[in-house]
Amino acid sequence: MNFTKILTHWYSVFKRDLPWRETKSPYYIWLSEIILQQTQIKQGLPYYEAFVSNFPTVFTLANAKEEQVLKLWQGLGYYSRARHLHNAAQYIVNELQGEFPKTYKDLLTLKGVGDYTASAIASICFNEPAAVVDGNVYRVLSRYYGIATPINSTQGIKYFKALAQSLLPHTNIGDYNQAIMEFGAVQCKPKNPNCIECPLQDSCIALAQKKIESLPVKINKTKVSKKYFNFLVFVSEDKKTLLEQRTTKGIWQNLYQFPLIETTKVLTQKQFEKNKKIKMLLNETKHDFSLYNKKAIIHKLSHQHLHTKFWIISLDKLPQKGIPISEIHEYPVPVLIGKFIDEFSF
Numbered sequence: 092m093n094f095t096k097i098l099t100h101w102y103s104v105f106k107r108d109l110p111w112r113e114t115k116s117p118y119y120i121w122l123s124e125i126i127l128q129q130t131q132i133k134q135g136l137p138y139y140e141a142f143v144s145n146f147p148t149v150f151t152l153a154n155a156k157e158e159q160v161l162k163l164w165q166g167l168g169y170y171s172r173a174r175h176l177h178n179a180a181q182y183i184v185n186e187l188q189g190e191f192p193k194t195y196k197d198l199l200t201l202k203g204v205g206d207y208t209a210s211a212i213a214s215i216c217f218n219e220p221a222a223v224v225d226g227n228v229y230r231v232l233s234r235y236y237g238i239a240t241p242i243n244s245t246q247g248i249k250y251f252k253a254l255a256q257s258l259l260p261h262t263n264i265g266d267y268n269q270a271i272m273e274f275g276a277v278q279c280k281p282k283n284p285n286c287i288e289c290p291l292q293d294s295c296i297a298l299a300q301k302k303i304e305s306l307p308v309k310i311n312k313t314k315v316s317k318k319y320f321n322f323l324v325f326v327s328e329d330k331k332t333l334l335e336q337r338t339t340k341g342i343w344q345n346l347y348q349f350p351l352i353e354t355t356k357v358l359t360q361k362q363f364e365k366n367k368k369i370k371m372l373l374n375e376t377k378h379d380f381s382l383y384n385k386k387a388i389i390h391k392l393s394h395q396h397l398h399t400k401f402w403i404i405s406l407d408k409l410p411q412k413g414i415p416i417s418e419i420h421e422y423p424v425p426v427l428i429g430k431f432i433d434e435f436s437f
Contacts, residue, residue: 128208
């Protein structure tokens with residue numbers, strides 16, 4: 092029994108029972124793949140179920156307001172995925188008359204759909220011979236074949252894609268693609284893989300050469316920068332606060348946050364009260380300052396670490412038009428803001 096047949100057989104016995112595996116609908120497969128990008132199944136499953144419940148068709152998703160989509164996405168991170176999802180749904184409805192693309196090439200025209208997602212949808216829904224290559228696949232192939240080429244190098248990306256393509260079976264391509272991904276997620280895990288019960292153990296090069304821990308190889312290209320965020324949490328006598336929408340491009344684009352002052356370092360309360368921006372915003376309005384968290388909350392993103400403080404400003408009347416605090420949960424916010432809102436409880 093060869094590599095491909097072993098994995099397909101393993102999948103038929105050990106695959107997890109997941110809702111998107113009960114359908115060949117490209118809409119539902121697409122939803123699951125976008126949600127599960129950079130997200131574990133345990134975390135992504137409730138979001139998938141919520142999206143299917145709120146937007147059962149591509150038409151309902153396309154007709155939704157972006158704020159609705161972002162609110163439902165709240166907590167998943169990488170919010171560009173949600174914006175691209177909404178944009179692609181509108182394209183399918185308005186330009187393709189609601190007909191989902193049926194080929195790998197055509198799927199790539201959708202916003203937010205790259206090689207992996209297009210391959211997954213094309214193979215699972217339409218049995219097109221397009222190999223999926225995600226983190227799980229990289230790990231399985233690099234270990235089994237003993238490949239030390241960095242998976243995030245130009246050479247590595249091309250090599251692993253070609254290898255994955257060469258291993259595709261002639262039939263049941265979607266099942267095989269799901270099998271190798273599932274095998275990497277459940278059996279050939281990043282840490283403490285179950286090599287003792289692995290059906291590929293007799294021919295796995297990494298196991299034979301004791302290189303399981305060192306494969307796959309990845310070049311560390313990410314430089315992490317520090318940012319210092321100071322959020323102004325206004326609380327007025329008539330139970331209102333201020334929220335602003337981030338309209339500039341970035342990971343939090345179109346999400347809401349408390350007024351933000353970014354500084355070059357963590358500030359003490361005395362330093363902060365002297366800040367020109369805060370003085371201009373308050374414009375001598377009578378207020379009380381208090382710091383919610385004395386120690387900065389460090390919110391880690393892929394390329395940035397946000398050192399965050401929440402400053403509570405109690406005052407009689409807001410310096411500008413605000414929103415009722417009772418409505419604050421209706422706005423889509425970054426998870427950092429969402430956690431604060433839940434903890435503070437106003």
